[in-house]
Amino acid sequence: MQNSEQMKWVLLIASLxxxxxxxxxxxxxxxxxxxxxxxxxxxxDIEKNYNRLLLDTALNSEETERRxxxxxxxxxxxxxxxxxKLSLNQLNKMISxxxxxxxxxxxxxxxxxxxxxxxxxxxxxxxxVPTTLERFGLLEAIEEFIDKLEEDNSLIISFHxxxxxxxxxxxxxxxxxxxxxxxxxxxxxxxxxxxxxxIVLETNDRFVSxxxxxxxxxxxxxxxxxxxxxxxxxxxxESRLAxxxxxxxYEKPLKGGSSALAQIPVMPLSENKPEPLHPFRRERVNI
Amino acid sequence: MIEIYISFCQKHTFICIAVFITFIPLIVSLFxxxxxxxxxxxxxxYLITKLVIDLTMFHFASIKQSTVVYYNISIPVYYALIxxxxxxxxxxxxxxxxxxxxxxxxxxxxxWDMVYINPEFSNLHEQQLVFYSGTVLSLLMIFWILxxxxxxxxxxxxPNLLNFPFFWVCSGFLLYFSSLVCIAPVLHYAExxxxxxxxxxxxxxPYIFEIVCAIFISVGLWxxxxxxxxxx
Numbered sequence: 113m114q115n116s117e118q119m120k121w122v123l124l125i126a127s128l129x130x131x132x133x134x135x136x137x138x139x140x141x142x143x144x145x146x147x148x149x150x151x152x153x154x155x156x157d158i159e160k161n162y163n164r165l166l167l168d169t170a171l172n173s174e175e176t177e178r179r180x181x182x183x184x185x186x187x188x189x190x191x192x193x194x195x196x197k198l199s200l201n202q203l204n205k206m207i208s209x210x211x212x213x214x215x216x217x218x219x220x221x222x223x224x225x226x227x228x229x230x231x232x233x234x235x236x237x238x239x240x241v242p243t244t245l246e247r248f249g250l251l252e253a254i255e256e257f258i259d260k261l262e263e264d265n266s267l268i269i270s271f272h273x274x275x276x277x278x279x280x281x282x283x284x285x286x287x288x289x290x291x292x293x294x295x296x297x298x299x300x301x302x303x304x305x306x307x308x309x310x311i312v313l314e315t316n317d318r319f320v321s322x323x324x325x326x327x328x329x330x331x332x333x334x335x336x337x338x339x340x341x342x343x344x345x346x347x348x349x350e351s352r353l354a355x356x357x358x359x360x361x362y363e364k365p366l367k368g369g370s371s372a373l374a375q376i377p378v379m380p381l382s383e384n385k386p387e388p389l390h391p392f393r394r395e396r397v398n399i
Numbered sequence: 400m401i402e403i404y405i406s407f408c409q410k411h412t413f414i415c416i417a418v419f420i421t422f423i424p425l426i427v428s429l430f431x432x433x434x435x436x437x438x439x440x441x442x443x444x445y446l447i448t449k450l451v452i453d454l455t456m457f458h459f460a461s462i463k464q465s466t467v468v469y470y471n472i473s474i475p476v477y478y479a480l481i482x483x484x485x486x487x488x489x490x491x492x493x494x495x496x497x498x499x500x501x502x503x504x505x506x507x508x509x510x511w512d513m514v515y516i517n518p519e520f521s522n523l524h525e526q527q528l529v530f531y532s533g534t535v536l537s538l539l540m541i542f543w544i545l546x547x548x549x550x551x552x553x554x555x556x557x558p559n560l561l562n563f564p565f566f567w568v569c570s571g572f573l574l575y576f577s578s579l580v581c582i583a584p585v586l587h588y589a590e591x592x593x594x595x596x597x598x599x600x601x602x603x604x605p606y607i608f609e610i611v612c613a614i615f616i617s618v619g620l621w622x623x624x625x626x627x628x629x630x631x
Contacts, residue, residue, distance in 0.1 A: 116598075119585070120598050120600075123585060124601045127581045127604050131577050131608065134541075134573045134574050135574065137573070138573065141552060142560050148555055149555070
């Protein structure tokens with residue numbers, strides 16, 4: 113009888129011990145898994161922030177370098193060309209007095225070449241540093257970009273914004289959107305064989321959106337993602353957007369062509385005033 | 400007949416709850432269509448088989464006929480079904496191979512255990528519970544469950560275990576087989592249909608955890624969503 117009672121207790125205690133052990137195993141696994149996920153998340157965040165910082169630094173360096181080159185072009189080559197033009201003008205006057213037609217025609221040709229070079233230098237300088245963007249904002253900069261493109265191409269480029277007075281955004285956001293717009297339009301011209309490009313700029317309390325649509329041959333966005341076919345241009349767009357927490361979606365409209373929508377959350381305006389047009393500052397630019 | 404059933408239920412409440420509670424995970428499984436996923440279809444087959452065997456045993460027990468033979472047969476069947484469920488869940492090929500081998504070997508072992516202990520099938524009332532199969536089943540199941548939990552810990556694929564249906568299923572089975580592993584050897588050695596062993600409340604512990612297991616499985620199945628499950 114006593115043995116039977118003892119056996120009951122032994123069994124009860126052994127069973128309870130096993131159940132408790134199982135229970136603690138379950139709790140331990142839950143706790144361990146949660147901790148490992150938190151650690152993994154922290155590591156991912158650190159890596160993500162580090163990559164973002166790297167990208168930011170790389171793009172800042174690129175902008176600084178562009179600015180430096182533009183400044184050198186404007187200050188050094190631009191000045192030299194202006195002086196050359198002046199000297200040629202003086203020389204032209206001297207040659208005109210001699211009345212040699214051959215010399216005069218060579219002089220005219222040289223003068224027009226110098227003038228053309230000055231124009232080229234100005235264009236390159238403007239392309240390198242979008243001064244209109246810094247002074248007047250995104251709307252004007254895009255309009256200026258379109259005007260210049262339409263001069264050189266037979267393309268029809270339309271541009272719409274959802275407000276007449278597009279509010280100024282942070283420097284970084286404006287520059288990012290401008291560069292993305294440049295890249296998307298250049299891609300459409302280079303690869304899409306399109307005749308019409310539509311640019312739409314919209315803003316609300318939360319996002320600034322830029323949509324570039326063309327009527328060209330189009331591409332399959334899924335295929336590009338699956339097969340890692342994105343070129344440097346598309347990767348550059350994604351990198352720029354990653355810094356400002358933006359996103360990009362590529363679509364294939366039913367009517368043909370392709371469409372890209374970039375969205376960036378609205379950022380508070382920085383205290384920094386826009387850079388002056390000229391002379392360029394020689395210091396490092398932080399955008 | 401219904402009166403006999405009712406009186407049996409009144410006498411053995413925990414045992415009867417453990418039988419009828421299987422309806423809950425079964426209904427949840429059908430409602431959530433969990434059978435679309437391979438491991439959960441094995442679980443559904445296990446639940447149906449368990450319910451059929453349990454109801455048969457309930458019927459024979461209430462009319463005072465031996466159910467030992469059904470219990471003995473159920474052990475390898477349960478192991479094969481629960482094992483196949485884990486077979487689909489394991490991602491390591493080596494574990495899968497071990498599991499397949501263990502199902503085959505355990506089936507042979509439990510047949511041997513049944514024949515060795517009960518050489519005469521004719522006298523049902525003298526039939527004994529298998530000596531080792533129940534305990535080995537519990538130990539093997541605990542081993543596979545712990546191995547599976549170890550695998551999910553290593554793979555780190557499931558962000559929130561509480562939302563992961565199979566974690567609930569594993570936890571339920573782990574608790575049930577842990578409650579059975581100590582009691583099974585004693586019961587299976589000593590108990591006969593004509594000479595039941597009196598171990599008091601301890602006798603009901605596995606049944607209580609069978610109920611807990613069914614509740615855990617139901618919670619897991621309720622969390623099941625085929626679309627999100629396919630991603631995990």
